[in-house]
Amino acid sequence: MRYIFKSTFLIFIISNLFSQSDKKSLVPGSNRSEGDGPYKRMVIRGATLINGTGSPPIGPVDIVIQDNRITDVRSVGYPGVPINEDRRPKKGDYEINASGHYVMPGFVDLHAHAGSPQKAPETDYVYKLWLAHGVTTVRGVGLGPLEFSLTEKVRSAKNEITAPRIWAYQRPGQGKDWKGGAIRDPQNARRWVRYAASKGVDGVKLVSYDPDIMGALIDEAIKQKLGTTAHLGQMGVARMNTVDAARLGLGTQTHFYGLFESMYEENDIQPYPVNMNYNNEQDRFSQVAHQWKLVKPNGKKWESLKKELIALDLTMDPTMNIYAAGRNVMYARNADWHEKYTLPSLWDFYTPNRKAHGSYWFDWTTHDEITWKKFYQVWMQFLNEYKNAGGRVTTGSDSGFIYKLFGFAYIEELELLQEAGFHPLEVIRAATLHGAETLHKPLGTKPDFGIVAPGYLADLIIISENPLSNFKVLYGTGAIRVNQNNEPKRVGGIKYTIKDGIVYDAKKLLKDVEDMVNKAKKEDGELKKY
Numbered sequence: 001m002r003y004i005f006k007s008t009f010l011i012f013i014i015s016n017l018f019s020q021s022d023k024k025s026l027v028p029g030s031n032r033s034e035g036d037g038p039y040k041r042m043v044i045r046g047a048t049l050i051n052g053t054g055s056p057p058i059g060p061v062d063i064v065i066q067d068n069r070i071t072d073v074r075s076v077g078y079p080g081v082p083i084n085e086d087r088r089p090k091k092g093d094y095e096i097n098a099s100g101h102y103v104m105p106g107f108v109d110l111h112a113h114a115g116s117p118q119k120a121p122e123t124d125y126v127y128k129l130w131l132a133h134g135v136t137t138v139r140g141v142g143l144g145p146l147e148f149s150l151t152e153k154v155r156s157a158k159n160e161i162t163a164p165r166i167w168a169y170q171r172p173g174q175g176k177d178w179k180g181g182a183i184r185d186p187q188n189a190r191r192w193v194r195y196a197a198s199k200g201v202d203g204v205k206l207v208s209y210d211p212d213i214m215g216a217l218i219d220e221a222i223k224q225k226l227g228t229t230a231h232l233g234q235m236g237v238a239r240m241n242t243v244d245a246a247r248l249g250l251g252t253q254t255h256f257y258g259l260f261e262s263m264y265e266e267n268d269i270q271p272y273p274v275n276m277n278y279n280n281e282q283d284r285f286s287q288v289a290h291q292w293k294l295v296k297p298n299g300k301k302w303e304s305l306k307k308e309l310i311a312l313d314l315t316m317d318p319t320m321n322i323y324a325a326g327r328n329v330m331y332a333r334n335a336d337w338h339e340k341y342t343l344p345s346l347w348d349f350y351t352p353n354r355k356a357h358g359s360y361w362f363d364w365t366t367h368d369e370i371t372w373k374k375f376y377q378v379w380m381q382f383l384n385e386y387k388n389a390g391g392r393v394t395t396g397s398d399s400g401f402i403y404k405l406f407g408f409a410y411i412e413e414l415e416l417l418q419e420a421g422f423h424p425l426e427v428i429r430a431a432t433l434h435g436a437e438t439l440h441k442p443l444g445t446k447p448d449f450g451i452v453a454p455g456y457l458a459d460l461i462i463i464s465e466n467p468l469s470n471f472k473v474l475y476g477t478g479a480i481r482v483n484q485n486n487e488p489k490r491v492g493g494i495k496y497t498i499k500d501g502i503v504y505d506a507k508k509l510l511k512d513v514e515d516m517v518n519k520a521k522k523e524d525g526e527l528k529k530y
């Protein structure tokens, strides 16, 4: 999501305002006091492994980690019989007994923002929610202002902060010492991309720019080995839809904007009601869902679009969770986690309001929710077919808007991919290997994370439940199960998230978040009821 803007000029103004006042800036992550390790030799023993490639679970395995790298993944026996101790790797200086537990690669969230001074000023809050939900890599789009993203990226790489790995994608025009002004012509677009590359950004976050500017931004990004991801917003989509952008070489489409527009049956522009106003957020978010009936699943246009986008190697990062409240706003507003883990300031931002982005519940109706449910059916069908035909579909969250909380909403994205028709193993692959591949592709390098295998970075999740049978066990609040005494009990929640060989107690991170929320409530009061 993004703040409302209608022109590249306005983007420039907003990004400058964003970085002006120190008082109103995001607070960077605190110096790290959490996590144990890295160890010279750590051994995780007896786990069932889901390695991220799509292979079936296998166990028991012992996993050896030296410093921040996986050096051995050894199958040490068969289920239901004792492990032959002779086959096991030698003792580590730190050992985790993962018998009865599942191990997976850490998750890659390809659409992340670190909050905002208004909503969640302390990034520790956001970082800990991500790590507590197994997210060990984020693509900030942007994480925050350009300079902030780059310093936090370096601090995370050095493990100076308790945070996932950060890939910094930034918006054109950003940068404190960018003197080129607004991006209004292709030459300036190229200059900014070269400036951003010299600063060390990893990629460019695009909107639906004018075709000549979009072409220059993408072409220069490819030359500089920077990634590109685009939210093809409705204000520009009539001139820059998904297939237009993919033909220019766009790397990732995020959200869905531009996809349906690329295959309308009877229209070229969305046939809005004549009193449509984009600055009316309810118009904006209700009308877009009406596109489901403008396309014909498996029709000629649908099939040829699918084929062309796959040939162009476009990654789809749908962020389905961020629109899911549209299908049922009551469930989103009353989610289990708000009470303990949602900051009052974030809650205030979610509250229906004509001036806050994504808080469009002015008069949300049964009809609106049904329209979104139908929209999801068509959208999900396309995503599932895209995956089946060889396309890359990834996981992104875009939390901090529309009742979606960092970390928790990422897990919801996994559930939504399963709803779209993905097998849970395909979901895990989308969340791990395919995310890593998407980040590495612009560099032309092979990912060194996203799989649990020798040689890869030690980014792992350890959980006592089988996530393939129920993704809900990954929520920090767990899943509810009735026990033998007929009592409802919460099970699951990630036990450990390992990033770069450092072991974080996921439940302890959540406790820190809870403490932060309680402290904020002392100042700002409880979550306001309405």
Ligand SMILES: [Zn+2]
Pocket: 001, 002, 111, 113, 141, 398
């Ligand atoms: Zn966003």
